[in-house]
Amino acid sequence: MREQGPAVAWVESPLQLLCAVEARYAGVVGPDLQVVARGKLPGLRVTRTELAALALPDGLRLSTAGDHMPRPGRRESWVLGDAFSGRVQLTSLGAAPRHLVVVDDGLATIRLLELLTARPGTPLLRARTTATWTRRALGAAASLRLRAAARSGRLTIFTALPVPAALAASVRDTGAELVTHDFAWLRSQPAAAHPRPPESTVVLGTSLVRNGLIHRDRYLSWLFALEGPVAYYPHRREDPGDLAAVREHPGVTVYDGGAPVEMTLRDLRPGQRVLSLPSTAVTSLRVLLSARGVRVETVDVPDDWWTPSATASLRSHLQMFAHERAAP
Known part of the structure; x- marks a missing residue:
């Protein structure tokens, strides 16, 4: 187990927020984790409120920072869900976190793994994106930074998705750590906040x-x-x-x-x-x-x-x- 210090997470969707909590519970990040949710998104506000009412893992703090993305320090781990975000990619060029943890953001997670194992320099761009030259250059630079983190053992992918065996092997060949989970923290929590619907x-x-x-x-x-x-x-x-x-x-x-x-x-x-x-x-x-x-x-x-x-x-x-x- 690697040494774990403070960590900051930047989340922009309810699923990213939930998976950041799961990452702390699973021990993928250390006991000092600040989860910063992007403001002005109703789904994130609702999710944060509901999470705060549950028994959060020790050392985890929830906060909202409007649209300001915190830049991780050199001694911090950086947890994020959307590696295709232009804002995330731009921030990554000037940041040197001790460790990088990518949590689930839907099927985009699988695309990220495919691009991580593709030809070096392949830009990190969303599917169906018609990108400008500048955007492609930023995606290519972010890809190089991500690969460098993998080679140096500073990249962890934390996912609940069933990654195909061949793809999982290719990811690990890059040096990245691939950790799967089954929502263990959420399964340990009471479900009373959401009465089940009567419809079958x-x-x-x-x-x-x-x-x-x-x-x-x-x-x-x-x-x-x-x-x-x-x-x-x-x-x-x-x-x-x-x-x-x-x-x-x-x-x-x-x-x-x-x-x-x-x-x-x-x-x-x-x-x-x-x-x-x-x-x-x-x-x-x-x-x-x-x-x-x-x-x-x-x-x-x-x-x-x-x-x-x-x-x-x-x-x-x-x-x-x-x-x-x-x-x-």
Whole structure:
């Protein structure tokens, strides 16, 4: 076990915030961890409030810093979730943290691992990004810094995702440490803050419509055709107009939780099921709910749902965790 000193985490999504707490509980960072959440994001405020009401790991402090990102010192570890953020990449050029810990930020985590093990100098850019020359240069510089941290044993990837064996081996070959977890801290906490919905079918919202990857009418037609009462938990990036249409449909109840579904749905019971389009939440919910006898199913997206913006490679990437499928 490496020597562990103070650490600072910068988080910009509810999942990043939850995984930073899990990283402290797992001992990936030391007992002095300040988690700084980006301000003005409703989901982060809700998640922080709910986390503060639970038994946080020793030495962990939660704070909000508006849009100001703290720069880690040379004696500090730096915990972050979005390695593709231009702000994070720019900060990394002038920072030299003792250790770098990357926590989950959805499927972007897998893309990060793929780029980390790609040809040296491959820019760290999001999928489907049309980048300027300046942005590509920044992504390439951030990639070199990340690889240097890996080679010197200063990079840890902390994830709940099932990383394919070949990719995991390639990541470790770079010198990076790959640590997996199963939300052990969250599973140890009471779920009373989120009474389970009475509906037997729970549907997780998706950002694929707003991102222009699937057709709105196909998605809503599928949702409205589901039998029985449906509990709907929106994705944090869903279009407000689409949500308004869902709210107006009889038989569908929208629950505005704000916090990650890993927190809001962990008290479901046998007889209930969760349906979701391709999402990393499916993987984490299976970890949390399988022992309870709750089915968590990924809906296999039909070909005619996809828009021209969804390339074959992107479709494959999005559906890489759809091990169990529910007929649409």
